[in-house]
Amino acid sequence: MAASGASNTRLHEACSLLVQSPPGQTSQVYHDLRGILFDAESNAADKIDDAKLQAAAAVALQEYNTQQLVTATLDADASGSGANAVVICQAGQAPNQPSDAQAAPGVRRYIHPRLQKTFLFNHIKRTVSDVQELKPADAEVEEQRKALEKALDEYVRDRYPDGVSSVFAVSSAPVQEAEALAESVQKAAESDASAPAENTAAVSADKEDKDDEPSAESGEAAADDQDDPVAAVEAAEAVESSAPASAAAAAPRVAVKTTYVLHHVGNRYNLSNFWSGRWRASYVLDAEAGMLTASLGVHVHYFENGNVQLNASRPRTFSLTSSGATAIASEVAKLVAQHEDAWQAQLEQAYDQLAEQAFKALRRQLPLTRQKLDWDKVLNYKLGDQLARS
Numbered sequence: 001m002a003a004s005g006a007s008n009t010r011l012h013e014a015c016s017l018l019v020q021s022p023p024g025q026t027s028q029v030y031h032d033l034r035g036i037l038f039d040a041e042s043n044a045a046d047k048i049d050d051a052k053l054q055a056a057a058a059v060a061l062q063e064y065n066t067q068q069l070v071t072a073t074l075d076a077d078a079s080g081s082g083a084n085a086v087v088i089c090q091a092g093q094a095p096n097q098p099s100d101a102q103a104a105p106g107v108r109r110y111i112h113p114r115l116q117k118t119f120l121f122n123h124i125k126r127t128v129s130d131v132q133e134l135k136p137a138d139a140e141v142e143e144q145r146k147a148l149e150k151a152l153d154e155y156v157r158d159r160y161p162d163g164v165s166s167v168f169a170v171s172s173a174p175v176q177e178a179e180a181l182a183e184s185v186q187k188a189a190e191s192d193a194s195a196p197a198e199n200t201a202a203v204s205a206d207k208e209d210k211d212d213e214p215s216a217e218s219g220e221a222a223a224d225d226q227d228d229p230v231a232a233v234e235a236a237e238a239v240e241s242s243a244p245a246s247a248a249a250a251a252p253r254v255a256v257k258t259t260y261v262l263h264h265v266g267n268r269y270n271l272s273n274f275w276s277g278r279w280r281a282s283y284v285l286d287a288e289a290g291m292l293t294a295s296l297g298v299h300v301h302y303f304e305n306g307n308v309q310l311n312a313s314r315p316r317t318f319s320l321t322s323s324g325a326t327a328i329a330s331e332v333a334k335l336v337a338q339h340e341d342a343w344q345a346q347l348e349q350a351y352d353q354l355a356e357q358a359f360k361a362l363r364r365q366l367p368l369t370r371q372k373l374d375w376d377k378v379l380n381y382k383l384g385d386q387l388a389r390s
Contacts, residue, residue, distance in 0.1 A: 010037060010046060011053070015060035019067075022301035022309065023278035024269035026064065030057060054124065058106025062123040066090055068299075069265040069280050071164045072121050072128050074112055086112045087166040089282075091261035094118045099130070113168055114149065137169060141258050144287060145169045147329035148260055155333050156264045159340075160279070165264035172257045260285040262332070274304035281340065287328055290320040294339055298347070314343050 014033045021029040037048050064070075071085045086092065094109045097118075106123040111134060120130045137145070149167040156163040262283040269276045277300040284293045294317070300310040316339060322331040 010042075011048065011056045014053075015056050018057060018060045019064045021064065022303075023068070023267060023276045023299055024271065025276065025301070026061065055105050058104075058124055062106055062108065065123050065126075068278065069263050069282075070126065071265065072110070072119070072126065074115060074117065074119060074128055074131060084112065084115055085164045086110070086114065087164055087263040087265060088121060089166070089168070089261070089263050091168040091170050091263075092166065094134075097132070111168065113145065113166060138258075141169050141171070144325045144328070145260060147325040148262060148285070148332060151329040151333035152262055152264060152336070155337060156266075159337075160264070160266035162268070163264055163266040163279075165262070168261045168263075170259050170261055172259075257288070260287065262336075275300070275302045277301070281336070283332070283336065285320075285328075285332060287320075292318040292320055292332060292335060294318065294336075296340065296343055312347065 014037055017033060018026065018029055034053060037043060037046075037053060065088050069087050069089055072088055073085045075084075088110060092110045092113075094111045096109050100107075100109055100120065103120060104122070107120050108123070109118055109130075110121050111118055113134075116134045116136070118132050118134050119128050121128055136142075145167050149165075152165045152167060156165040262281075262285065264281050266279040267277070277298070280297040280299075282295045282297075285291075286293075293315070295313065295315045297313045298310065302308045318335050318339075320328060320331055320335075322328045
């Protein structure tokens with residue numbers, strides 16, 4: 001048990017490092033971690049093998065690929081014009097098909113909204129398989145999604161030569177609108193206040209009337225005639241059968257809330273010159289509320305004779321004033337360009353301050369004489385003084 005616990009601890013720590021892999025270097029990090037975990041001395045008690053490592057790495061790589069917005073490529077159909085890339089993200093996850101139950105660990109189904117297809121993506125090998133057709137979406141939702149997709153594609157082509165963008169429509173579970181919910185509650189209260197009261201009054205009148213006089217409410221015989229278990233059961237069944245009809249007639253309106261998730265990512269890998277970088281941008285649009293939530297991230301790694309990483313992010317929220325699919329898409333693209341240009345300018349300003357202030361503060365300060373010391377002369381002076389004394 002102790003060995004198993006130590007094995008799980010080492011795998012957990014290794015996977016936490018794998019999730020922090022620099023852009024384009026997950027293979028190198030995985031290879032290095034495998035060498036550390038499989039060390040003969042440290043692995044003597046843990047007995048970690050490739051099967052255990054791959055099972056743990058599958059979970060870690062799914063988290064990494066989703067957070068870092070890695071891309072997958074699908075071949076277009078016969079009428080298409082070549083390969084199409086899509087961003088792997090949480091918003092693009094599709095419900096698993098029955099055939100997906102036999103999929104290997106780390107394999108999950110995703111949506112390609114541009115091609116209207118679903119596919120299985122292997123997070124370890126980053127390969128695509130089992131491409132299927134996607135069920136058509138609501139026409140109005142798809143119109144807004146395509147307008148956003150077109151505007152974002154134009155922006156990405158202009159700013160990121162190797163960039164990939166995707167737009168997903170995410171619909172929440174059906175939720176009752178506030179007014180409809182209040183209306184249904186009011187109708188239910190009125191129904192409960194009227195129907196049960198009439199039945200109770202009739203029953204109480206029948207119980208109090210011991211004579212054979214007809215009831216004023218129903219015009220039928222007295223209470224003894226109603227004390228029939230068969231009739232009671234039939235009456236109860238009649239009430240139950242009539243309840244769904246009235247409930248259906250007063251069914252409240254149901255609204256499905258749809259938000260649009262926009263992702264684009266730009267990767268530049270130059271490992272032969274010891275650097276790599278990734279720019280990630282995510283936007284969530286609530287068209288009904290007129291809100292756009294932005295989240296930018298940049299990760300740069302430079303590792304020649306050292307290891308320097310830049311990992312920065314910037315969230316922000318915008319309010320929209322446009323209406324209509326095309327107008328909203330145009331305003332979103334404009335806000336995206338302004339927001340990213342402003343942040344890039346701030347990053348460049350931060351670089352200058354880092355070089356002029358932070359790095360200078362790390363350097364050795366001059367002595368009180370404001371002159372540099374010649375340490376060779378100081379050493380010679382010390383040796384000469386010692387020789388003179390001897």
